[in-house]
Amino acid sequence: xxxxxxxxxxxxxxxxxxxxxxxxxxxxxxxxxxxxxxxxxxxxxxxxxxxxxxxxxxxxxxxxxxxxxxxxxxxxxxxxxxxxxxxxxxxxxxxxxxxxxxxxxxxxxxxxxxxxxxxxxxxxxxxxxxxxxxxxxxxxxxxxxxxxxxxxxxxxxxxxxxxxxxxxxxxxxxxxxxxxxxxxxxxxxxxxxxxxxxxxxxxxxxxxxxxxxxxxxxxxxxxxxxxxx
Amino acid sequence: xxxxxxxxxxxxxxxxxxxxxxxxxxxxxxxxxxxxxxxxxxxxxxxxxxxxxxxxxxxxxxxxxxxxxxxxxxxxxxxxxxxxxxxxxxxxxxxxxxxxxxxxxxxxxxxxxxxxxxxxxxxxxxxxxxxxxxxxxxxxxxxxxxxxxxxxxxxxxxxxxxxxxxxxxxxxxxxxxxxxxxxxxxxxxxxxxxxxxxxxxxxxxxxxxxxxxxxxxxxxxxxxxxx
Numbered sequence: 001x002x003x004x005x006x007x008x009x010x011x012x013x014x015x016x017x018x019x020x021x022x023x024x025x026x027x028x029x030x031x032x033x034x035x036x037x038x039x040x041x042x043x044x045x046x047x048x049x050x051x052x053x054x055x056x057x058x059x060x061x062x063x064x065x066x067x068x069x070x071x072x073x074x075x076x077x078x079x080x081x082x083x084x085x086x087x088x089x090x091x092x093x094x095x096x097x098x099x100x101x102x103x104x105x106x107x108x109x110x111x112x113x114x115x116x117x118x119x120x121x122x123x124x125x126x127x128x129x130x131x132x133x134x135x136x137x138x139x140x141x142x143x144x145x146x147x148x149x150x151x152x153x154x155x156x157x158x159x160x161x162x163x164x165x166x167x168x169x170x171x172x173x174x175x176x177x178x179x180x181x182x183x184x185x186x187x188x189x190x191x192x193x194x195x196x197x198x199x200x201x202x203x204x205x206x207x208x209x210x211x212x213x214x215x216x217x218x219x220x221x222x223x224x225x226x227x228x229x
Numbered sequence: 230x231x232x233x234x235x236x237x238x239x240x241x242x243x244x245x246x247x248x249x250x251x252x253x254x255x256x257x258x259x260x261x262x263x264x265x266x267x268x269x270x271x272x273x274x275x276x277x278x279x280x281x282x283x284x285x286x287x288x289x290x291x292x293x294x295x296x297x298x299x300x301x302x303x304x305x306x307x308x309x310x311x312x313x314x315x316x317x318x319x320x321x322x323x324x325x326x327x328x329x330x331x332x333x334x335x336x337x338x339x340x341x342x343x344x345x346x347x348x349x350x351x352x353x354x355x356x357x358x359x360x361x362x363x364x365x366x367x368x369x370x371x372x373x374x375x376x377x378x379x380x381x382x383x384x385x386x387x388x389x390x391x392x393x394x395x396x397x398x399x400x401x402x403x404x405x406x407x408x409x410x411x412x413x414x415x416x417x418x419x420x421x422x423x424x425x426x427x428x429x430x431x432x433x434x435x436x437x438x439x440x441x442x443x444x445x446x447x448x449x450x451x452x453x454x455x456x
Contacts, residue, residue: 027455029273029356031348032312033329033428033446037404040304040335041438091439123438125303125337189296226303227286227294227339 043089043123044223045096047196052100052117054079059110066112078105079113087122092193094122102217107205114184114202119221121191126226128190132183136217138163138210149215150175157183161217179215180204190226272316272352273450274325276423279347280308287339306342307332316351319421323351333430341431348410348426348448350418355453358390358416361446363406365396368441374398383414390416396444401435403442417453 046052056079058071070076083097102115121127136149146163152171153159161179162171185199201219209215284306286294291301310326333342350356365374380393392408407429418424436442 027271027354028359028449028451029271029352030450031274031327031329031448033331033448035331035333035430035444037333037336037432037436037442037444039432039436039438039440039442040337042337043438089439124335126300192300225337225339226300227337 040125041089041091041123042125042127042223042225043087043092043096043121044127044191044221045087045089045098045120045122046083046100047118047120048086048095048097048122050118052081052083052102052115054081054102055114055116057112057114059112070111077107077111077113079103079115080105081115081117089122089124091124092122094120096120096122100219102201102219104203104215107209107215109205109207109209112202112204114200116198116200118196118198119187119191120196121193124193126190126192127223128226128228129185129187129221129223130229131222132157133220133222134161134181134217135220136161136215138178139214139216141212143214146213149178149217151181157185161215176208178206178209179217180206181217191223269353270316270318271354271356271450271452272314272323272325273348273350273356273418273448274314274327275310275329276347276349276351277310277313277324277326279349279423280310280329280344281346282306282308282342282344285341285343288341304333304335304337304340306344307334308344314351316353318353319351323349323421325349325351336432336436338432338434338436341429344428344430346426347423348412348418349423350420353420355420356418356450357453357455358410358412358418359449359451361392361408361448363394363396363444363446365403365442365444367398367403368443369437370398370440372398374403374442374444377402385414388413390414395433396442398435400437402433403436404430404432404444406430406444406446408446418450 055068056070056077057066057068060067080103082101083099084101085098086095087098088095100117104113134151137145138147138149139145148164150162150164150171151159152162159181160177161181163176163178165174165176182202183199184202187197187199191197284291292299309330311330312327313324314327315322315324363376365376367374374396376394377397378394380391383390388411390410390412395402395405397403409427411425412418
């Protein structure tokens with residue numbers, strides 16, 4: 001008998017609460033705003049299709065003009081350039097490379113080489129190229145680091161590589177100028193998605209560059225989203 | 230003999246009471262009150278065709294952002310209304326949408342979206358705002374975003390309610406959200422009256438590339454005398 005009473009009471013409470021709920025819902029209202037955001041991607045890469053290219057030059061005797069090839073047509077120094085670190089933009093599925101490796105063998109003063117490379121915006125957001133960050137190391141024949149290398153940009157991408165003799169991280173008195181380096185690009189202010197542009201880095205080794213030493217240069221091309229400065 | 234008398238007395242009583250009853254009925258009357266109640270309705274929604282939006286970059290209109298101008302194609306917002314409801318009490322009928330859907334494609338940091346719409350009480354009963362709920366979700370990483378409320382106050386000079394906050398994930402802010410509602414301080418929306426609401430969204434550097442985020446904002450209202 002008690003069980004029947006309890007069941008009846010429970011049922012009554014459920015029905016009562018349901019009725020109250022219906023009344024409340026009827027006199028309230030909701031406005032909903034829903035949003036979905038698909039973020040874009042910012043991916044600057046070296047071109048997947050066209051490899052980089054090394055071009056050697058020498059000054060003519062009057063020293064006012066560059067001539068293709070090494071002096072007197074000899075093949076003394078060698079330059080090899082290639083891309084590494086294959087990447088795929090997850091948004092577009094396009095491929096490219098993150099790193100350009102330049103290896104110069106048997107270089108000597110006044111050896112001049114230009115490395116042509118192609119940049120590709122494989123993302124979905126325009127990229128603004130804001131500059132180049134060039135660093136490196138000078139190593140001896142045993143691979144031991146002697147000095148860090150610093151780049152001083154004299155303007156418009158023209159400058160020199162210096163050995164940081166006093167190790168203070170800035171180019172100043174006592175540092176040794178060893179390579180002329182010029183970034184000659186025809187890049188627009190911005191690289192839009194899907195667009196490709198060529199640029200070039202020219203190296204000219206100076207008399208102060210030491211024999212049997214290795215100079216390692218790391219060139220970073222800095223691109224940011226187009227609406228930032 | 231006794232039982233015969235008792236039966237007789239009982240019968241007589243019944244006859245007398247019946248006669249009295251007839252007399253009583255003859256002297257009674259009835260007054261009737263009949264009522265018909267037409268209930269009101271509570272409908273709050275977004276007025277159809279009232280939604281406008283514009284996009285900016287670092288606060289500058291997209292087409293004017295330099296250099297260069299006219300890169301309005303990079304990111305785009307599309308806004309649609311759905312779940313329409315029409316009041317049966319108005320002539321002509323009032324139709325409002327219960328849901329706004331915002332789709333933002335190819336978004337990037339410092340790209341901003343500004344949305345304006347009219348919030349309308351299309352019913353016949355004053356409605357009072359009770360609460361707003363903000364939620365967010367990172368679809369790509371499968372994690373909930375947290376709503377961090379920075380401000381919620383009534384600006385007595387501008388006569389607007391202002392909410393400011395951000396949807397955040399463990400790495401930082403994904404987007405800032407600012408809602409400005411041109412409604413009275415008591416939050417009551419009168420029938421047949423529209424109120425301007427502005428929503429500003431700007432994306433932060435912490436928002437991740439190629440991710441999909443979703444968010445939902447609900448504004449709840451009840452009948453004005455229940456708030």
